[in-house]
Amino acid sequence: MIHDLHSHTYYSACGRDKPEVIIQAAIDGGIEVFGISDHNYGIGDRKREYYELLTSLKEVYKDRIKLLCGIEVCTLRRDLYLKDDEDISCFDYCLVENLDSEESVINGDIAGFAKRAGTKVGIAHTNLFRYIKKIGKDPLEYFKMLADNGIFWEMNVNYDSIHGFRIHQYYLDFLKNEEMQDIVRKSGVEIGVGFDGHRVEDYLPERVVHMSNFLKEKGIQIVDI
Ligand SMILES: [Zn+2]
């Protein structure tokens, strides 16, 4: 199965498209499981509306694609983070960003965050090997800890106008580095693939397909939600 677990609609301030438009682009691009993951602070108080719309679209598209209703949670600043009593357990999964930031409000406690989220958690667009080195942990042990907590790591294959057509270097490093691939494979941690699309005209599903095929070839576990 080809999964793209990271995409944005008009529910994110940085997104613009209707969900139906990007779902159709995913279908046309050969994506089999497609996750919409708008920003928590973009969805804001429209969480119910967002959830209900995506839930109804799951049904509409079910013969063509498996749609997932996700959310991307910012941990950079308290005001952009979840409210204390905010429940996100209804979502199929949650992408967490800024884990490697000095200011991250979860302060590196990814297992604690996963418990609090109450749903499947993935670490979005983060150079984890660099982060693990910075916090002085052993990479294999760290990835095992993620695996034990059911937390996946996203390979973010974005290349679009919103991000100035920059490619994430950690993902290129991972493609080239067999030692990193070995550690990830041995740890049993699951890998997710996401394009992180914000504009349908920039969408390049072939990048997702390529990364998914690479992981399969290397015998690395792909997350299945
Ligand atoms: Zn993000």
Ligand SMILES: [Zn+2]
């Ligand atoms: Zn995103």
